[in-house]
Amino acid sequence: MVTVLLIFHALVSIALIGAVTHQAAGTFREPTPPQTFLGRFAATRGAPYTNTIIILFLINCALGNLVYPQYRLDVRPTLEDLNMRSANGIFEIKEHLAMIGAFMLPVYWLIWRTPLIPEAATARRWLTTILAFIVWWNLVVGHILNNIRGFGQ
Amino acid sequence: MTQGSRWITFAYVGAIGYMLAVTFNWPAFAYYPLLNHFDLDLKLPAKTNGPSMLYYGWIVTSAAAGLVLAFAVPKSITAKIPLALAWIVPLLLVIYSFIYCAHWFTS
Numbered sequence: 001m002v003t004v005l006l007i008f009h010a011l012v013s014i015a016l017i018g019a020v021t022h023q024a025a026g027t028f029r030e031p032t033p034p035q036t037f038l039g040r041f042a043a044t045r046g047a048p049y050t051n052t053i054i055i056l057f058l059i060n061c062a063l064g065n066l067v068y069p070q071y072r073l074d075v076r077p078t079l080e081d082l083n084m085r086s087a088n089g090i091f092e093i094k095e096h097l098a099m100i101g102a103f104m105l106p107v108y109w110l111i112w113r114t115p116l117i118p119e120a121a122t123a124r125r126w127l128t129t130i131l132a133f134i135v136w137w138n139l140v141v142g143h144i145l146n147n148i149r150g151f152g153q
Numbered sequence: 154m155t156q157g158s159r160w161i162t163f164a165y166v167g168a169i170g171y172m173l174a175v176t177f178n179w180p181a182f183a184y185y186p187l188l189n190h191f192d193l194d195l196k197l198p199a200k201t202n203g204p205s206m207l208y209y210g211w212i213v214t215s216a217a218a219g220l221v222l223a224f225a226v227p228k229s230i231t232a233k234i235p236l237a238l239a240w241i242v243p244l245l246l247v248i249y250s251f252i253y254c255a256h257w258f259t260s
Contacts, residue, residue: 065209069186072206089257095208096175096250100243103167103219106160107239119236126240130247 002070006146009063013139016056017132023049024132027125046128050112053131054105061102064138068095075145087148094141101134158231159223165234165242167219171211172246176253180210181217 025042034043071091079087108127111120174180183195187203195205 068208069184069189069206072204073186077204085257089254092254092257093250096172096254097247099171099212099215100168100246100250103164103171103215104239104243106157106164110157110160111236111239120239123236123239127243130240130243134247 002067005063005067009060009067010139010142010146012056012060012063013135013142016053016060017135017139019049019053019056020128020132020135022046023053024125024128027121027128046124047112047114047116050109054109057102057105057131057135061098064095064098071145075148079148084148087145090141091145094138097134097137101131104131158228161234162226162231163219163223165238166222167215168242168246170215170218172249172253174211174214178207179214180207181213182210183207184209 022041022044023046025038026044026046029039029042034040076088076091079085104127108131111117111124111127116124180195182191182193183197183205184191184207185197185202185205190202191209195207195210197205199205
């Protein structure tokens, strides 16, 4: 069951990373017609992504919280036995970043609410970028730790 | 932004409160995954109860603080919160998380 939840956790993370990266990139876009791949990637209206990102973020936090006890019982003691302190450290950061991001979601929702407030453009850009960083960090760290422990162990 | 003022207070107090709860170790309770048991006692003996988890307790502490202050702080005050804090606060908290966890990366 935990393995199923862990895979679902990863799949939701991948959907979330796509959505939030797209939205964050869109906040940096120059108002010119896109000509490059990156330009086309960023040429998106960010606001319609907002509710999806919030729902995916909360689902992912819930999934992470569900599998966390198994991590505490099985994975962390192994890492401690192997003296892999850095691995435990990056996970600790992951759990803190997840909660910082989750608590900031109401503000994120308000600044992305349509019609968009022009004065909130800077806040939209940087808060979305911070959320994107959190999602990237958490996905990469989760992937690293899953690979350390090994699948189905 | 003023229409969501309670949510704004909840968000800032929750996010800042979470890192305070972690730093000063203020969990509302501990969870003992081996026993699938929640307990107000944070230090049950690990030999018989297994490891404790404080993460859920920190979340509840900060969410409770956020909820209480969301209703306690007047909307007139929340309306004065600068928009820039929407990204400055989480940025500082992210940086602080890395600093707080730095001890894991030193021998």
